[in-house]
Ligand SMILES: Nc1ncnc2c1ncn2[C@@H]1O[C@H](COP(=O)(O)OP(=O)(O)O)[C@@H](O)[C@H]1O
């Protein structure tokens with residue numbers, strides 16, 4: 001591992017990304033930030049366990065937001081209405097953890113438009129619109145500054161692509177050109193920007209449980225979701241996080257069975273607390 005002086009040299013190239021004057025105000029995080037670019041080396045980026053995040057970034061040459069590379073990132077993944085928000089709420093009471101829920105309110109209202117509702121009404125036409133905005137807002141969540149040493153996020157830019165975009169495309173509801181454009185964006189982002197994740201917590205539910213919880217939550221846009229849609233999302237999650245056959249894993253996975261009632265789930269969260277929080281030492 002390089003010493004402090006070497007690391008200083010590796011991180012010597014700083015760039016400032018500043019908001020353009022006169023740009024329309026946005027509901028995203030302010031983009032004034034200091035970024036560091038790791039040194040690009042011809043060597044292939046191979047990560048070994050225990051290697052520090054700083055060194056990995058130096059090897060890959062990705063843009064990294066200063067300071068954020070030292071924080072632990074835990075992503076809570078699972079099907080629609082599997083209990084992710086409830087899990088985040090539980091851990092939000094822990095000091096040292098800052099929780100970042102999915103920006104669903106933005107997906108329901110971008111300058112007066114509701115791309116989430118439009119997508120469910122006509123996925124062929126509006127899938128690309130929603131997923132472009134999901135990708136942007138998820139990236140914004142990953143890059144936002146937090147004060148606490150541990151960041152717990154609901155889903156990730158990875159599941160938006162590997163689960164939801166993939167589902168639209170495979171079910172024939174996203175034209176190939178839309179899928180290609182979204183994939184190009186995703187590949188550019190993940191190649192050039194450091195999006196570290198230290199642990200994925202997968203709340204594993206049956207699609208039937210999610211269907212029940214979804215009906216109980218009663219979000220207007222989601223009233224049209226049939227059980228088959230949740231089955232497809234479930235299958236994609238299982239392929240990605242359990243069988244590990246579909247897409248790369250950005251982090252180790254901790255599986256928590258999540259079909260149980262609320263009281264039992266809170267007990268499971270408590271039982272797994274140490275394992276989850278130890279992500280900060282990875
Ligand atoms: N273990 C549970 N048992 C029964 N209902 C639950 C449980 N966990 C969450 N719920 C309820 O199910 C609905 C979906 O939960 P939520 O946490 O919003 O899921 P997600 O964030 O994954 O979409 C909510 O109405 C919530 O109160």
Ligand SMILES: Cc1cn([C@H]2C[C@H](O)[C@@H](COP(=O)(O)O)O2)c(=O)[nH]c1=O
Nearest residue numbers: 079080081102104134155160164165222
């Ligand atoms: C990430 C992502 C989400 N959605 C949809 C799926 C649900 O209707 C909401 C998220 O609600 P949840 O209860 O937190 O699962 O957004 C989508 O269509 N595309 C996506 O990439």
